[in-house]
Amino acid sequence: xxxxxxxxxxxxxxxxxxxxxAEELAVQAPSEGPxxxxxxxxxxxxxxxxxxxxxxGTPEQLxxxxxxxxxxxxxxxxxxxxxxxxxxxxPDDRVQITDTSxxxxxxxxxxxxxxxxxxxxxxxxxxxxxxxxxxxxxxVYIKNSGVAGRDGWVKSINVMPGRNxxxxxxxxxxSTSFRTVNGWANNGDENYDYGAIILPNNxxxxxxxxxxxxxxxxxxxxxxxxxxxYPGDKPAGTQWYDARGVASxxxxxxxxxxxxxxxxxxxxxxHFYNGGRYGIAIHAYGGAVTxxxxxxxxxxxxxxxxxxx
Amino acid sequence: xxVISGVVVDADGRAVPDARVYLAAGPGSFPDVAALTDTExxxxxSAGADGRYxxxxxxxxxxxxxxxxxxxxxxxxxxxxxxxxxxx
Numbered sequence: 100x101x102x103x104x105x106x107x108x109x110x111x112x113x114x115x116x117x118x119x120x121a122e123e124l125a126v127q128a129p130s131e132g133p134x135x136x137x138x139x140x141x142x143x144x145x146x147x148x149x150x151x152x153x154x155x156g157t158p159e160q161l162x163x164x165x166x167x168x169x170x171x172x173x174x175x176x177x178x179x180x181x182x183x184x185x186x187x188x189x190p191d192d193r194v195q196i197t198d199t200s201x202x203x204x205x206x207x208x209x210x211x212x213x214x215x216x217x218x219x220x221x222x223x224x225x226x227x228x229x230x231x232x233x234x235x236x237x238x239v240y241i242k243n244s245g246v247a248g249r250d251g252w253v254k255s256i257n258v259m260p261g262r263n264x265x266x267x268x269x270x271x272x273x274s275t276s277f278r279t280v281n282g283w284a285n286n287g288d289e290n291y292d293y294g295a296i297i298l299p300n301n302x303x304x305x306x307x308x309x310x311x312x313x314x315x316x317x318x319x320x321x322x323x324x325x326x327x328x329y330p331g332d333k334p335a336g337t338q339w340y341d342a343r344g345v346a347s348x349x350x351x352x353x354x355x356x357x358x359x360x361x362x363x364x365x366x367x368x369x370h371f372y373n374g375g376r377y378g379i380a381i382h383a384y385g386g387a388v389t390x391x392x393x394x395x396x397x398x399x400x401x402x403x404x405x406x407x408x
Numbered sequence: 409x410x411v412i413s414g415v416v417v418d419a420d421g422r423a424v425p426d427a428r429v430y431l432a433a434g435p436g437s438f439p440d441v442a443a444l445t446d447t448e449x450x451x452x453x454s455a456g457a458d459g460r461y462x463x464x465x466x467x468x469x470x471x472x473x474x475x476x477x478x479x480x481x482x483x484x485x486x487x488x489x490x491x492x493x494x495x496x
Contacts, residue, residue: 391437
């Protein structure tokens with residue numbers, strides 16, 4: 100019997116599977132929450148952030164032909180080639196977000212993760228519903244660490260929406276309820292590196308959330324990817340934003356030259372669609388020329404729809 | 409999976425807890441997470457392929473003054489020598 104890599108797994112055995120038919124697939128709508136006015140985007144698919152300018156040389160190339168820099172097919176089985184990788188490429192274009200209690204910034208959450216061996220980590224998650232955050236699989240389930248006692252479901256995650264340094268506009272919520280899929284938990288395949296954090300309350304009704312959806316290669320290749328998250332190379336607990344055109348796409352991955360650093364795993368890679376913000380991938384890896392995230396394909400979409408229920 | 413382990417210390421050689429340690433460069437791709445050092449300044453990061461990695465660290469301990477440092481470490485045959493990262 101073939102392994103079903105997208106089969107959902109949970110640290111809560113009673114979790115029930117929800118099955119969706121193809122006819123039900125569309126996009127999940129965002130919500131801006133009830134508090135205040137949301138920040139507006141620019142006409143070219145970027146967040147309107149003071150001090151942020153698009154990197155020179157890239158605006159004219161926001162659309163790239165599908166043949167540009169596509170990863171070799173062997174990468175699907177054997178991973179990317181072992182060349183020097185870094186997560187900030189060239190000049191660091193990230194800008195700090197200080198009005199983190201405003202939508203969309205309050206959707207992004209600083210995560211403090213306690214692993215099975217009590218080691219602690221930082222990451223990022225983003226609301227996709229009232230009580231559900233999307234994040235990377237390796238944020239909720241550590242795989243192939245090489246450290247005794249570390250692998251497996253993490254013990255707990257402290258979720259801090261819209262954190263700005265020592266300021267926590269929505270407090271801290273601790274979760275011990277997590278989701279990921281077979282392809283990550285049992286196979287450690289980075290093509291399936293996505294997961295979710297379930298909160299014990301409905302804080303997302305206050306912060307709002309991002310939509311998410313499945314887009315074609317052609318659509319993704321002409322879109323701008325936006326990322327905001329909580330990198331470890333900046334002042335503790337501060338949120339940083341960057342955006343650039345999607346560089347290339349694979350069947351299960353999206354590649355981009357958006358600057359990130361350790362701590363931004365789990366961030367939303369999102370774009371604008373009909374005026375709303377929609378996740379297209381979950382940021383997970385630093386890479387050689389581009390960073391990468393797990394693409395929201397139909398099975399990923401189905402799982403997130405089930406996990407936000 | 410190779411493990412890059414080490415300790416973060418201040419200019420006086422004292423352990424720095426709660427420093428954020430992460431891979432900034434290396435061969436192949438790597439998860440974009442950051443570890444927090446324990447009470448004795450220790451950390452362990454997982455590395456994939458053999459090769460040379462850049463490990464960086466940042467801490468605002470002691471009055472909030474930011475201190476950053478980094479070092480290079482070579483993973484060979486799936487193992488690496490422990491590193492010491494000195495802040496300040």
